Amino acid sequence: MATLKINVVNPKAIKLLQDLAELNLITIQENADNGFQRILTKLRSNDKNAPNLDEITKQVEVVRKRRYEK
Numbered sequence: 001m002a003t004l005k006i007n008v009v010n011p012k013a014i015k016l017l018q019d020l021a022e023l024n025l026i027t028i029q030e031n032a033d034n035g036f037q038r039i040l041t042k043l044r045s046n047d048k049n050a051p052n053l054d055e056i057t058k059q060v061e062v063v064r065k066r067r068y069e070k
Helices: 012-022 035-046 053-069
Strands: none
Touching: 035 053
16 A cells, blocks of 8 residues: 655545545545644753653553553
8 A cells, every 4th residue: 555645736636535535445534733743842942851752652651551450
């Protein structure tokens, strides 16, 4: 399977893409603006001791594990 990034110039193309998705020929995923990553980058520029994304992910996993062990 190939993944492509497509910029739609004409809104009529969106309908064509939706039709292809209904035929199960393609899947469409909205390009989510990663606001969390943007905020982390901004915080890191202000604070050199700010955790990176991997550190935050590890901490979230620890908290989730504790929560679900109960």
